[in-house]
Amino acid sequence: MYAILDIETTGGRYNEEGITEIAIYKYDGHKVVDQFISLVNPERDIQPFVVNLTGINNNMLRSAPKFYEVAKRIVEITTDCIIVAHNAQFDYRILCTEFRRVGYDYERKSLCTVELSKNLIPGQQSYSLGKLVRSLGIPVSDRHRASGDALATVKLFKMLIDKDSEKSIIQNSVRANPKHQLEPRHIDIINELPSVTGVYYIHKADGEIIYIGKSKNIKKRINQHFTNTNPKSKKIQSLVSTVTYEETGSELVALLKESEEIKRLKPIFNRALRRTIFTHALYSFIDEHNYINLKIDIADGRKKPITTFSNRQSGKSFILNAIEEYQLCQKLTGLYKTKTSCFNYDIKTCEGACIQKEPPELYNKRVNALISKNSYSNKNMVIIDKGRDIDERSTILIENGIFVGIGFFNLNYQINNIDILKSIITPMSNNRDTQHIIQSYLRKNKKVKQITL
Template identity: 70%
Template sequence: MYAILDIETTGGKYNEEGITEIAIYRFDGHKVTDQFISLVNPEREIQPFVVNLTGINSNMLKNAPKFYEVAKRIVEITEDCILVAHNSDFDYRILKTEFKRLGFPFKRKTLCTVQLSQQLIPDMESYSLGKLTRALGIPVSDRHRANGDAMATVKLFKMLLNKDTDKTIIKNAVKIEQKSKLASNLKDIIEELPSDTGVYYIHDANGNIIYIGKSNNIRKRITQHFTNKNSKSKKIQVQVAAVTYEKTGSELVALLKESEEIKANKPILNRALKRNQFTQGLYSFRDDNGYINLRVSHIRTNEKPITTFTNRKSGTSFINRMVETYELCNKLCGQEKSETSCFDYGIKACHGACVNEESPESYNKRANVVIEKNSYDNKDMILIDRGRDIEEKSVILIEDGIFRGIGFFDLNHQINNREILESLITPMQNNRDTQHIIQSYMRRNKRLKIIELQKQ
């Protein structure tokens, strides 16, 4: 659990500043669960430059509560939380100073979104909250007011959690929480989980991830882990101390994150993803008569397939659909080994490419459509799918035929601006696994929105 906050102060000498406004959002990694926003009477003068910056003046604070009147609420909303702030050293120092004046020791673990951003979003021009959120397309209202800056930090932190493929933030949080209140009872763990699509992480008592999985219903899948009698499930039941998760909305994003994060974290109870979980590829060649031939065959190490299939059966099923949809020739697609015409030619279902009656130019137009639709080779494009909530969409970026990564957006300008789009993206590895996952999903999901981008 996190307490994401922002504090506005009077300015002045070090450790003599007073709080003029505070905003705290209690955040469970997915949504805000509680909030506290208040002006505070600092009982001291506000520096003129601070008044100009924030718009907060002494008249506004005359009837505001003094710090001792809000202190209890601050303790309650931050209890068992990691404090998160943009430049957390400053906000945490100010809070500790105020509590020290009351004779109360205030101690919390902290996370700084400046430092996290520098690690997870390198090479940004500036890491100030205003410039960083602008570069990332994060909308900010009431800049330099506690509520506006705290909410911007919530949105930034949510993005940083998504970019943290090593799950360092989550693992440390689980380790801290485990010492205080995380349940070890399996039923209690299940009750905290959503029935949504996403990736889940099973942790031991030290916060280490021991298993990563993907599901279209996280709660149902974890329930299966906790009730099954197979060897892996029994090990999970013995070692589990907590389950964290990331909702993705999109099954494609979940599949890609699962593949990437298993490789990055190497959980002890995950068998490594099979390197060649797909065995068949679609290939093309021109025959002596100039016709494009399509073939499904075993993956060739020295040749890139147009698309891939898990097994021969799914490859054959795909070819049969393409023959029917695009009126291709079964013989030229490797489905018949006739010395003369194909069977469909005899029933007027083939245009005669198998006996040179249809011209290569006419036939190849349709064959090329199949190749074009099932390959993203050399293309710049984005795939847009469901997001984590109704207002959000997920985006998968492909540049020059190479999968670059995933992200989330809720405003169209974020994907129409190439620089912002690339900042939103969590970089991921491009490999045969990701190619297979993306191509297979594109074949199965006809409603997936695909936008081709202008070449840079």
């Protein structure tokens, strides 16, 4: 018996993804005998590029069941089944990760239709699901949705079973998926670590730092490093001798310290984070009619951005939300290319700045409100976040639009007196990455307290 499935996820860091949709078809080798299809509330945000790919957004999942609410049904429908999926290693890993979060030990054998297809249908230009089924004449609907992709995999699997006339290839391709066993020295390291937010440092035997990371749960994150099977994790597992950490309480402080420490120490396994961590930025300019225009563009060090983004899709999502929140014009934000009115004006949700119907003064007032909220240029401000203890708070100081440093305090009067505040601040480097980290964090965490000095 086979459980042919497909999973859509939030995207994000390895082993930190969440399931957004799952479809399982129980197949007896001849026909589908049971099925389960459901959206899943992942309890975390979906990456913008995934929203663009699947069409599944955060609003769609608010009333969807959480994973623990569908876990029992998944166990039941896959009991005594071999898991079948296109790139089974990914789907099986995600499923095991979700079950691990709810404290259940999930284990099944698996079959990968990518591997089977390469053996039974060699010579294909591509073995991605969409291109493969099209080349084989297999109809597929709802591409990049769990049900559509799982049904396409059912039809592909039927074809593969027919092609495997001796039934030997499929039999030999079944994976037992043994659990990754932690080495005793790795277990000892993990046992010494706390489940707190902070920055961690992975050391070799001679004390050299080979990797720096941040996590909201250091113990859990190190456990992931020691159980992952990707090449970088395996190298870290072979070299690690000790792990030290610095608790921060605040994820923002951890992000800032991680960025600074990586630039300062340049660990061998942090090559990606040595580079600038954003690719696109939001810029403004005034057009010939005196309207402030906004534009998402590739980040340019010679120009001063309002705010920055990790990728173009993230910037586009920001603009879409800004249009709604500030009643901005699609044309003047670069989303709707036209010589006449924008689409929102036609449906009466734009005041007409696109055709000079709304006065520039009124329109620009709303744009400036957006710019002021999302840029701390020339501002003197303090950001207050969680501390390391229940009665402590962390603080990030910005003077004249420049990030000065971070500190911790217990008494409110300390942040109301600028001289005392400066005395508890540990100076840190101000650069484009720190600006991106702070602005990005404030966009995602709107409840974080900000005080203008």
